[in-house]
Amino acid sequence: MKVRKFDSAAERRNFIDRDSSKVLLSFFTSGMIWLLIGSTLAIIASFKLHLPNFLGDISWLTFGRVRPLHLNTMVYGWASMTGAGVALWLLTRTLRIVIPIQKTILTGLVIWNIGLTIGSFQILGGYSRGMEWLEIPFSSAILMVVGLVPLLIASLTMLGNRASKHLYISVYYIIAAFVWIFALLLVAYVPDFDTTVQGGMNWWYAHNALGLWFTPICLAAAYYLIPKVTGRPIYSYSLSLLGFWTLALFYNWNGFHHLIGGPVPTWATTISIAASVMMIIPVVTVAVNHHLTVVGVFKRVINSPTLRFVVFGAMSYTFVSLQGSLQALRNVNEVIHFTHYVIAHAHIGMYAFVTMVLFGSMYYIMPRITGNEWQSKSRIKWHFWLSAVGIILYIVALQIGGIWQGFLMNDPDIPFLEIVEKMKPFLESRSVAAILLTTGHIIFAYSYFKIIKRDSSEKSKIVTQNFGD
Amino acid sequence: MAKKGRENTEEFDDSRQNEQDDIYDIHQAALRERPLPEEGTEIGPWWLYAIILTTFAFGFFYAGFYFGEFNYQPHQLYLTQTESEAEIEQVELTQMELGENIYGRVCSTCHQANGEGVEGAFPTLVDTDYVNGNVSRFAGIIIHGLYGELEINGVSYNGNMPAWGEQISDKEVAAVMTYVRNSFGNNSSDVPIDSVKSYRETFGDRTAQWEVGELNDTFLN
Numbered sequence: 069m070k071v072r073k074f075d076s077a078a079e080r081r082n083f084i085d086r087d088s089s090k091v092l093l094s095f096f097t098s099g100m101i102w103l104l105i106g107s108t109l110a111i112i113a114s115f116k117l118h119l120p121n122f123l124g125d126i127s128w129l130t131f132g133r134v135r136p137l138h139l140n141t142m143v144y145g146w147a148s149m150t151g152a153g154v155a156l157w158l159l160t161r162t163l164r165i166v167i168p169i170q171k172t173i174l175t176g177l178v179i180w181n182i183g184l185t186i187g188s189f190q191i192l193g194g195y196s197r198g199m200e201w202l203e204i205p206f207s208s209a210i211l212m213v214v215g216l217v218p219l220l221i222a223s224l225t226m227l228g229n230r231a232s233k234h235l236y237i238s239v240y241y242i243i244a245a246f247v248w249i250f251a252l253l254l255v256a257y258v259p260d261f262d263t264t265v266q267g268g269m270n271w272w273y274a275h276n277a278l279g280l281w282f283t284p285i286c287l288a289a290a291y292y293l294i295p296k297v298t299g300r301p302i303y304s305y306s307l308s309l310l311g312f313w314t315l316a317l318f319y320n321w322n323g324f325h326h327l328i329g330g331p332v333p334t335w336a337t338t339i340s341i342a343a344s345v346m347m348i349i350p351v352v353t354v355a356v357n358h359h360l361t362v363v364g365v366f367k368r369v370i371n372s373p374t375l376r377f378v379v380f381g382a383m384s385y386t387f388v389s390l391q392g393s394l395q396a397l398r399n400v401n402e403v404i405h406f407t408h409y410v411i412a413h414a415h416i417g418m419y420a421f422v423t424m425v426l427f428g429s430m431y432y433i434m435p436r437i438t439g440n441e442w443q444s445k446s447r448i449k450w451h452f453w454l455s456a457v458g459i460i461l462y463i464v465a466l467q468i469g470g471i472w473q474g475f476l477m478n479d480p481d482i483p484f485l486e487i488v489e490k491m492k493p494f495l496e497s498r499s500v501a502a503i504l505l506t507t508g509h510i511i512f513a514y515s516y517f518k519i520i521k522r523d524s525s526e527k528s529k530i531v532t533q534n535f536g537d
Numbered sequence: 538m539a540k541k542g543r544e545n546t547e548e549f550d551d552s553r554q555n556e557q558d559d560i561y562d563i564h565q566a567a568l569r570e571r572p573l574p575e576e577g578t579e580i581g582p583w584w585l586y587a588i589i590l591t592t593f594a595f596g597f598f599y600a601g602f603y604f605g606e607f608n609y610q611p612h613q614l615y616l617t618q619t620e621s622e623a624e625i626e627q628v629e630l631t632q633m634e635l636g637e638n639i640y641g642r643v644c645s646t647c648h649q650a651n652g653e654g655v656e657g658a659f660p661t662l663v664d665t666d667y668v669n670g671n672v673s674r675f676a677g678i679i680i681h682g683l684y685g686e687l688e689i690n691g692v693s694y695n696g697n698m699p700a701w702g703e704q705i706s707d708k709e710v711a712a713v714m715t716y717v718r719n720s721f722g723n724n725s726s727d728v729p730i731d732s733v734k735s736y737r738e739t740f741g742d743r744t745a746q747w748e749v750g751e752l753n754d755t756f757l758n
Contacts, residue, residue, distance in 0.1 A: 082567035161573075237576070264611070292573070301574035307581050334605030342600035348592045356585050398603075435566035 080164065081436070087166045088157060089437035093520065094177055095153030096430060100513055102145025102184070107506040109138035114502045118495040128192040136203040137191045143201065143277070144184050144212060147422055149177070151285045152219055154429045155242045157437075158288050159223055162239050163230035172218040180215025183208045199266070201274035202256055213253050220246045237308035238288035244316065245284040252276050264331050272323035278417055279319040283385070286425040287311075287354060290382045293432055294361055297375050298368050303360035307353050315350040318343045325396040329405065344396035351389040358382050373448045377428025380456060384420035388413065403478065408494060409470025412463045419505075420459045427455070427512065440519050447515045454508030462501035469494030632727060636716025639709050643701065644717075652721035660687060660694040662717050669718060669725045674756035676728075676736040677747055679710055685749035700746060707733040 074080035113135040115122050123129045156167055167173065187204035190196070196203040204212070223246045227239070256273040295302050302308060321343030324336050362369055362379065369375040391413060395404055404410060431448065435441050442448060469491055476487045630638070641650070648654050652662040662668050667689070668675060680702035686695040705713070711730040718725040747755075 077572060078567050078570065081570065085567060236573070295574050295576075296571060299571045299574060302576040304579040304581055305576035306578070307585075308576065331611040333607075333609060333611060334603065335607055338603040338605065339600055341603075342596040345599065346592060346596045349589050352585065352588050353581075356581060360579075439566070441565065 081161070084160050084164070084166050085157075085436040086439065088160050091167055091170050091173055092153045092157055092433065092437050094174055095149050095156070096434075096516070097520075098177060098181055099146050099148075099150030099153065099426075100516055102141050102149065103509055104513055106138055106141035106146055107502075107509050109134050109141060111499070111502045111506060113138050114495070114499045118492050118499065127194070133192050133194065133196070136196055136200070137188055139201065140191065140203055141184070141188060142418065144187075144204070147282055147418065147426065149180070150426045150430070151282060151422070152216075154289055154426060154433070155245065155285045156219070156222070157429075157433050158238050158292055159226050159242055162232070162236040162292065163226050164232045165226050165230055168222050168225045168229075169218055173222055176215040176218040178215075180212050183211025183215065186211070199270040201277055202270060206257055209253075209257055213250075213257075216246075216249065216253075220250060236292070237302070237305070237312065238292045240309070240312045241284035241288035241291070244312075245281050245288075248276070248280040248284075252280065267327060267330065268324060268332060268336070271326035272320070275323035275326065276320050278422075279315075279322065282418070282422045283315070283319075286381060286422050287385070289425050289429045290358060290378050290385075293374055293378050293429060294358060294382075297372050297432070298362060298365045300361050300365055303357050307357045311350045311353040311357065314346075314353065318346040318350065322347065322392075322396070325401070328396075328398055328401045341396045341398065345393050347389055348393050351386055351393075355382075355386040373442070373452070374428045374432040376452055377424045377431065377455075381421050381423075381425035381428065384416055384424065388416040388421055391416070403474035404470060405474070407470040407473040407477070408466040408491065408498075409474065412466035412470060415459065415466075416463055420463070424455065424459075427451070430516070434516070434519050438519055440521075442515060443518055444515065447511050451508045451512045451515070454504050454511070458501045458504030458508060461504070462498055465494045465497035465501070630712075632712045632715045633719065635709065636712035636714070637720075639705060639713040640716050640720075643705065644713065647696075647698075652717065654694070656692055657694060658696050660689055660696060661692070663721045663723065665689045669723055671756050672714070672728055672732045673736050673739075674752060675714055675718075676710060676733050677740065677752060677756065679705075679714070680733075680736065681740070681743055682746040683749065683752060684746055687749045698746075702737075707737065 074083065112123060112129065113131060116124070116131045116134070127133075156173075159165075160167060184204075187208035190205050190208060191203050195205055197205055202209075223243055227243055252273055255269060259269075261269050291302060291308065294300075321340055324332065324340035325344050328337050328341070330337075358379075362375075369379050394400055395410075395413065431442070473487060473491055476482050476490065477484075647659040648662055649659070654661040660667070667678065667687075678698065680700065682698045682700035684697040686693060688694070701710075708730055711728045711733045714728040714733075717723065718728065
């Protein structure tokens with residue numbers, strides 16, 4: 069391998085960033101398009117819940133197809149593609165090495181996009197596998213897996229050829245995520261499970277996709293960006309490691325808590341509940357580590373476009389995980405299972421945590437890989453506040469409504485339709501939230517496509533640099 | 538850990554950033570970046586360890602307390618932990634109570650809660666000789682199932698009733714028969730468990746479903 073000499077760290081960073089720009093921009097642009105598609109589907113699905121006749125005559129736009137497609141485009145399109153891009157960038161930074169096999173990675177991304185597009189039409193056409201998070205049939209899912217392979221190879225190659233001896237904590241998380249996602253997909257698609265075991269596998273997969281794929285990538289981003297922007301060192305390296313290994317140890321037991329009350333052996337759900345409670349350990353450890361890093365420089369967090377999103381995400385991670393530990397307990401689950409509460413819980417994970425961290429990371433990465441600057445402060449502000457207010461409205465409305473719904477459903481004297489009627493205002497609030505969030509996404513997309521287009525006018529160079537972003 | 542980090546401080550250091558920047562066309566974003574600070578080596582506040590230990594303790598006690606039995610049986614926790622076996626056996630249901638329970642669980646899906654069935658498919662249980670007449674024939678329908686066309690009070694049915702003999706015990710068959718014979722306007726004698734047992738003795742080897750004609754030939758002639 070050719071060794072390059074650099075006069076300064078800034079020069080090396082610049083070289084590596086510009087070298088990765090083609091790959092990263094492809095991932096981010098794909099993710100961005102899927103985000104807009106997914107947002108549209110979200111609005112359609114949300115409106116159907118309080119206006120049941122809305123688009124009800126067209127079979128491929130019925131709720132049972134639109135809502136799974138919303139999930140799949142967001143998860144395998146927006147979050148996975150953007151997440152993979154962020155992960156690759158973090159590896160170039162922490163290992164100080166350029167991205168290898170770029171052409172193969174780009175080909176992989178094309179195949180991945182084709183697979184997801186075919187899968188989307190299969191879901192709309194009614195060929196879903198009927199399992200949440202695994203609706204995409206084998207025939208197109210295999211294409212997505214093929215698209216992921218170059219990423220695993222690239223990340224392991226980068227680890228092997230790294231220029232830095234010290235392994236920053238983000239590297240642990242990212243390499244683990246690339247390995248884990250293959251283990252998850254292997255179990256989800258290869259063996260032919262049926263009946264109860266299939267249900268168990270389904271939730272094992274769905275829960276782990278969040279916990280062992282998106283969570284590690286986003287924690288890695290937070291671990292890198294917080295000290296980078298604030299200039300404060302991560303409070304404790306040992307706590308970072310403790311957080312990583314306890315996550316690795318406890319997370320993959322959690323999935324069965326989705327089957328409490330279902331026809332699975334008692335010991336299986338019990339172990340899962342215990343492991344869900346144990347998740348308090350990695351979560352509190354990471355929270356303490358992040359919090360004690362930013363304590364005292366919180367003003368910088370508020371001012372920095374990157375950290376605003378990332379710290380919002382990191383705080384949501386703590387919140388959603390502690391909530392998860394609590395709601396896995398049988399007595400709590402008895403109330404909230406099968407209510408809108410759980411939907412909101414999932415969105416704190418996938419939106420308030422994962423998506424917000426990805427937004428923040430993109431605000432940091434884009435000026436570096438394009439050489440351009442964000443051109444409008446107010447667009448960043450609008451994006452942040454629409455996203456933050458939107459998701460908070462979503463969570464508050466559905467979780468309060470959901471708890472009430474749970475108590476009503478547990479009372480056999482109350483007719484089901486009466487409960488449906490009572491939930492209407494909460495579902496309408498969700499549609500308002502969906503519109504706010506989508507507006508934010510459109511503003512972000514506009515900023516994004518502006519920054520890709522080369523524009524070297526002096527005026528555009530002052531938006532984020534004052535904050536060290 | 539601190540040492541490991543220190544080896545790299547040179548590489549993290551931006552101080553050598555120099556005047557030649559314009560030559561390399563380093564852009565603003567890369568230039569204004571702060572170096573990544575080396576991680577701290579704090580061991581963390583004591584209460585963090587208190588939380589970790591408490592969580593461990595809770596997790597293990599929870600798992601131990603609610604573990605149940607390590608087998609394939611689904612969901613036994615609520616039975617074995619909340620009520621002891623003895624308590625369950627003490628509850629002695631009357632034949633009618635047990636019968637109502639079985640009927641609601643097994644029969645009402647097809648024959649409906651009011652016993653009137655569904656025209657053309659599921660025969661009514663109201664005011665018919667199949668229910669109120671020969672006890673062995675009634676037991677046979679439940680235990681081995683029945684198919685074929687039959688007519689009750691001017692309405693014809695062509696259904697296919699599965700055999701329930703494997704799923705429900707003799708005691709339960711007798712109970713549900715008693716319940717049906719005394720509900721929905723029916724008013725016939727209770728069915729002792731011995732009648733069901735004697736049917737089982739006679740037709741114990743049978744595996745086939747009854748056909749309507751065969752059933753009536755066997756029991757009514």
